[in-house]
Every structure is written in structure tokens, then in C-alpha cells.
Amino acid sequence: FPGLADVSISQDIPVEGEITVPVGSHSPDEDYSTLDEPVKDTIMRDLKAVGKKFVHVMYPRKSSALLRDWDLWGPLVLCVSLALMLQGGSADSKDDGGPQFAEVFVIIWFGAVVITVNSKLLGGTISFFQSLCVLGYCVLPLTVAMLVCRLVLLAGAGTVSFIIRLIVVGAMFGWSTLASTAFLADSQPPNRKALVVYPIFLFYFVISWMILTFTPQ
């Protein structure tokens, strides 16, 4: 190159070093392998991740797995199953009955989004989808409570069944709130923790109310 003949490099500064790109830990062959692997492996990998998060919710510890590898499959499954189980409530007219499927869906997702935006506006350091993931996964105890309630209602709808349902729903509501607070509270500024925890309490209270007031045909 003729132009480079004019470039002069000072003799004082040694120009030396290594121009190599560190090779990644995985070889290029591995990138193809997820395409070639059996479909069962692909599905099982995601299912195992979701299942591991369910376990983390039922036994809340300070683990970062729920926060780090967020996914929204679990919340979607829980939300849909909860909304489906809340169907079939009795009503003389549509206006007086329990929540429709769309109403439950909107309450859960819109409520989770509002709480996430609220915590971010108050100065929280958690990311948007991580917070959605935690709030969605912590609906699991309430879904279990809904299942128990429907089973109890199969047996009868008297006062005893109401008391059992009240205790179960109350316990699961406490569990949900404590689990989500355990995951989310650390990412908040210390003098605003109560401001962030209260909407979570309200959110799970509303879901618990919908579960408790479910009356079948």
C-alpha cells in the first residue's frame, strides 16, 4: 500500500501484543445440537426450568434462580388454569355473577404490570419482566387453594365447607404475599419497602377474594 510508506511509527513505543479473540467455552458444534436434539429434550428443558421455579415458590428461599432466568410460561399456565377454574359460577344474570375469564386474566396481568411499574417508579432496581415473573409464579399457592376449594365444594356448600375454604384461602394468601415479598423486597430502596409491599398485598387479596366468593351452580 503506497500510503503506508508515509506513516512513521515512533521508535520509542513498542508495538506488540496479541491479536487473538478468546474462543468461547462452547464449540461451534454445540450451537447446532439444540436444533438436532430430540423434541422431548427441548420441551423437558423448559418444563424442568418451570418446575424448578414452582419449587422455589413453594419453599421461598433467597435464591436468585427465579429472578435471573425469568420466564412467563409458568405465570401464563397458572393464570389460565385459575381463570378456567373460576368459571362455572352461578348467576341469575350475567351482571351478578363471578368474574368472567377475561376479567380474571386482565386483573392478574394488568395488576402485575401496575405493581411492577409502581415499584420501578419508586426506584426499584428489578427489571420489568423479572418482577412480572415473580408476581406470576407466586400465584401458585392461590391456584392450589382454588383447586382445594373446588374439591371441598364438591362435597357440599355449607358452613363447615366455608370455614375450611376460608382457612385454606387465607393461608395461601399469606404464603403468596410472603413468597413474593421475599423475592422482591431486596431490590427496593429501604425507606420505601412498605410502599412497594402494600400493592402486592392488595393484588393477592383481590385474587383471594375472587377465589373465596366462588359459588358453583
Place this chain on the structure above:
Amino acid sequence: ITCLVMYLFAEFDDAANLLAANPDATTISIEEPVEIPKNQHSRLQEPGREEDDELLGTDDSDKTELLAGQKKSAPFWTFEYYQTFFDVDTYQVLDRIKGSVFPVPGKNFVRLYIRSNPDLYGPFWICATLVFTIAVSGNLSNFIIHLGKPTYHYVPEFRKVSIAATTIYAYAWLVPLALWGFLMWRNSKVMNIVSYSFLEIVCVYGYSLFIYIPTAILWIIPQKVVRWVLAVFSLCLSGSVLVMTFWPAVRDDNRRIAVATVATILLFHALLAVGCLAYFFDAPELDFPAPIIPAHNGTTVVTKSH
């Protein structure tokens, strides 16, 4: 006299700009930081200041107005702009709630508690809580009232939640908007000393609704007298907060307009309370679930106990 002029100017939101523009004011402002601590000390030593100054909040509002002018400087399409509306700590929110429930006569809620830091956290979540409290309490109260009747079948009445949400959020946002527009229009005609920004009005209305939350819970009690006493009591408390906030803003106006404005504020507040009570809570036509006594000829007689 220059100090009085400075205090008057400080009530406008662009006080900082005015001071920067006016070279004379700059020289005066250098003296201000020395004067402000003295005034604060004197305020502490003489709690019996006349009502005007307390309601105007002229004690340390200069400094906070100057600071407020610099605070909300992020453009409105960034996230940081909206974060400035949530710049409150837990104790501040609790203080504001306490101030709305125990109104101190002669103290202006906005000047005393908000102090140029209006937040949207309080109004939004108080309204959300109120929506669900009214819906849940109404449902519970209807259940208790109709409990003894054999034909009664419990329904969750979930549709009422959306109606409650629409009503309360509309009240908490549209009425302050109308009031703010009205005050701005009057300000252009009559130079008022006190003027509030839209967010401060939303803040006052939001926090003044807090008293209705325990009231709604207590409305579960199926007694007409109890419910009306509670309604009047909470209306007095929250109404007084509103009156003490907005009276200084319209006081300098035409007497009849000022009274009409305050009366309208109270009327809308009362309409909200009465409307919620009438729509969400069934009338207790019987004080208690009446025992049914079978009469001789087979008809059932239901006793009314008053």
C-alpha cells in the same frame, strides 16, 4: 416591602425563572438564605401566627419553590419524569394520610404536607384500595342482610367492581381537572395569592378520599342510622380538608363565586359518598335477619324489630 414582594412572587411555579431574569431580585436573593433560617426559628417560637400566613405557607415555601422549579426538568417522554411524581418515602405517605384524617383547623393540607412535592402514589393506591373496599364491603353487607332468607342465593356481584373503579377514578381525576381549570380561569381575572398546580389538587383529592376506606368497612353494619352517621362524619372530615385547602385560593375572589365554589366542592364530595352508599349497599329493610314464626293458619309472620 421587598421581602413581601419576594414572598408573593414565590407562590408562582416559575419563581426561579423570575429571579434569574430580574437582576435586582438576584441581589435580594443573596440575602434570602440568611433570612429564611431566622424566619423558620421565629415560626417555631411563635406557633400562634395568624391564619393567613400559615395558610399561605409563606414560612419556607420560597426555598421549596425554587427547588421545585429545578426538580421536574426531565422531558415528559422519559421515565425519570414520572419518577419525580413518586419521590416519597413511607413516612411521608403515612404523614399525609394522617393529615387528611385529622385535619388541623387553620392548617392547609397542601402547604403543610405536600410542600411542592405532590405524589401520585397516594391518590392512585388510595383510590384502588377504596374501589375494592367498597365492592367487597358491599358484597359482604348484602350477604349479611339477606342471610336468613330461604330464597337468597349468594352472588359475588363482580360487575360492581368495574363500576366502582370507573366512578372513583373518574371522581379523583375529572373533578380536580375541572377545579384546576376553574381556578386558572379565575386567576386570569383576579390575582390570587394562592394557586395550586394540577398535581397538588389531585393529591389533595386523593388523600382526602382515604377516610372513606374505614367508613366503607364500617358500612357493613346493617343499621341505617349507623351508616348515615358514619357518612356524615367522614364527609365532615374529608370535606374540611378540602375546604381548608381551597378557601384561601378563592377567598380573594368575588364573595358569591368563592362561596359557590366551595359549596360545589362539598356537594360533589357528598354525592360520591351518598351515591356509593346507595348503590353498593342494599338498604337493610330488616335490622336483623328476622326469625320466621309460623302462625296458626300456616302463613309465616316475619317480625320487624326497630
